[in-house]
Amino acid sequence: MQASLQSAIDALGFHSPTPVQEQVIPQALAGKDLLVSSQTGSGKTAAFLIPLLQMMLGSRNAAMRLPSGPAILVLSPTRELAQQVSDDAIDLLKGSRGLRVATVVGGLPYGKQLQALRGADLVVATPGRLLDLYRTRKIRLDQVVHMVVDEADRMLDLGFAEDLQAIALASAQRQQTLMFSATFAPRIMLLAEKLTRDPLRIAMTAVNQAKPDIRELIHLADHESHRIRLLEHYLSDSSVDQAVIFARTQVECEQLGEKLTAQGLSVTYLHGALPQSVRTRRLNAFREKRVQWLVATDVAARGLDVPSISHVINLGLPMKPEDYVHRIGRTARAGRSGVAVTMVEVSDLRKLRAIERVIERRLENSVIPGLEPKIRPLVRTAAKPASKSPNRSRPQGLVHGERDFLKAERSGPSQPRGEGWQDRSGVAKPRSEGWQDRSGVAKPRRVETTEARSTSNRGSGFAGFANKPGSRSDASPRAGQTRWAGKRVNSRA
Known part of the structure; x- marks a missing residue:
């Protein structure tokens, strides 16, 4: 460990590594591509910053030259996360001279960010603003050696998949890629195939498990x-x-x-x-x-x-x-x-x-x-598949305790059913005697009469609207018809 980096770590009060740091730091120092899943607050930011800064400090000491582009690129989904990672990197480099950290995010003026990019060794950026600067040739990505994709699942949620692939193509010469995600979902694995080379998979805890404290x-x-x-x-x-x-x-x-x-x-x-x-x-x-x-x-x-x-x-x-x-x-x-x-x-x-x-x-x-x-x-029971009743089905997504919880909001107790009550919800009602299916029989055209015109001003019975004199139905070309939603609707009995 570089002396200046070790002094900064001690000053921050980091006396022993967290489990994710114990797993990630040695593998990152070995130059392997990593796909890491760990719970929030586990110290994963330091897990990728410490080894990358260690390698960057060693390479800068071996060849003192002004960089033409960043050696380390960290991609974050949000401005707040990018600023947090940038602040952590600055804290770890307080004792190191000649190294610069730049933050590139949207919503801020270009001028200050362009000034910060001059000679920057480490750039923390959101994909959208970084791609804008790259396409206008304000930043070079052909000198990137290490790339970190932080919160990869959140990146996909925000629609940055194409931007990530474009940035990966612009920095195709990089030697190492580290991806951090909350899950190993199929979409994350598909993205990892495009960005990494034979990555080592590190899963610290069960997916989405909260911290016990x-x-x-x-x-x-x-x-x-x-x-x-x-x-x-x-x-x-x-x-x-x-x-x-x-x-x-x-x-x-x-x-x-x-x-x-x-x-x-x-x-x-x-x-x-x-x-x-x-x-x-x-x-x-x-x-x-x-x-x-x-x-x-x-x-x-x-x-x-x-x-x-x-x-x-x-x-x-x-x-x-x-x-x-x-x-x-x-x-x-x-x-x-x-x-x-x-x-x-x-x-x-x-x-x-x-x-x-x-x-x-x-x-x-x-x-x-x-x-x-x-x-x-x-009061909720264990989440088990509910057995279906032959006649009545249970409401989807609710168990017994939840239905009781919902029933408590209803006003008044339920009324008891009368004696001899029978559930006929599944029994078809019999047709009246003499009923005949006339669905396929053409109905005769109604003949317009004076009587029909005289009764056209009565309520049509549709949605509670009455056809008053002078209304649209009164002015319709055919009696016994009303207009609704731009269409003619027959109001035959």
């Missing part, structure tokens, strides 16, 4: 106001050091942030529609503990590494069940423990079931004294 709490909420009262309980909790509140939409994020700020709380909010300069400024304020609460959308679900986050509060469940693990992974970092609180309403039951299938365990209900839900507690 996170205490997960599920609170049932009757309605919106009940959910807000549950949030207010944690806002007044003295055990909260710093916390992230995940909102469901950008509108809810902004409204909640402004409301809590008006109440005198130390709050800032963050979502994808904000300018990048504003997002960076607010994130820095949160990292420096100048604010206690951060209200955010899923833009902060990955890449936010603040060790002092003690609580994560989910006001709503994420659209993708895998993002639940990334959300709660913002707490319990750097060897600390944390609390993850999730508020669930009736409409969230299907999402909750999907999350439990992904993490392969049940999330237990928790009740705050004085804020007990009026609905019945959610």
Whole structure:
């Protein structure tokens, strides 16, 4: 290990490697292509930065020359994650002279980024902005030796597959590619075949398994106001050091942030529609503990590494069940423990079931004294295939306890069925005597009469609309017809 790099590692308080670092660092130093899957908060950023910086420092000492392009290229899916990786690299290079780190992301002026790219040894970039600079010949990629694709699954979610392939083609001379992803899904393996050469596969934990030092709490909420009262309980909790509140939409994020700020709380909010300069400024304020609460959308679900986050509060469940693990992974970092609180309403039951299938365990209900839900507690059984009844089928996606949970919202008890009641839902009703199938018989054309015209002003009986004098039906060319949705509809009895 280079002396300057070892001093920086000691200064950051890293005394022993994490499991993923123990597996990745030796293989990366050996020059192998890697495909790594590890849980969030496991130290994977240092797992690829430390060996790559070690090799770069050694090569720069052997041949002191100004680079014409970056030797190390790190691709990140979001601006926040790219900035976080860049900050970590700068911390590891504090004792090293002559090495430069540049960050290339969208939403910021080109001028400063172009200036930072001059002589940069390591570039951390989002694919879109990097490709723009490459196509306008503002950056060279033919000097890249090591390329890292961080959060590859998130890259595909954001539609960067073609951009990644274009960047890989522009840096085809590289010697090593490291890919990090939350899963080994088929689409990830297909991408790995195009970007890597015979990669070594390293899987540290079960897919989407949350860290054991996170205490997960599920609170049932009757309605919106009940959910807000549950949030207010944690806002007044003295055990909260710093916390992230995940909102469901950008509108809810902004409204909640402004409301809590008006109440005198130390709050800032963050979502994808904000300018990048504003997002960076607010994130820095949160990292420096100048604010206690951060209200955010899923833009902060990955890449936010603040060790002092003690609580994560989910006001709503994420659209993708895998993002639940990334959300709660913002707490319990750097060897600390944390609390993850999730508020669930009736409409969230299907999402909750999907999350439990992904993490392969049940999330237990928790009740705050004085804020007990009026609905019945959610009692869920193990997820097993339900046997179908011969006459009546069970509602899809719900088990017995969930149906009880839904029934509690209905007004009043169910009425008992009368004696002798018989289920005739599957029995066809008999036709009346003398019935004849005339579906294939042509109906005679109705003859327009004066009487028909005189009765055309009566209600047609369609969707509750009455045909008043002067209406469109009154002006229709044929009596006994009405106009609806631009079509003529016969109103014969």
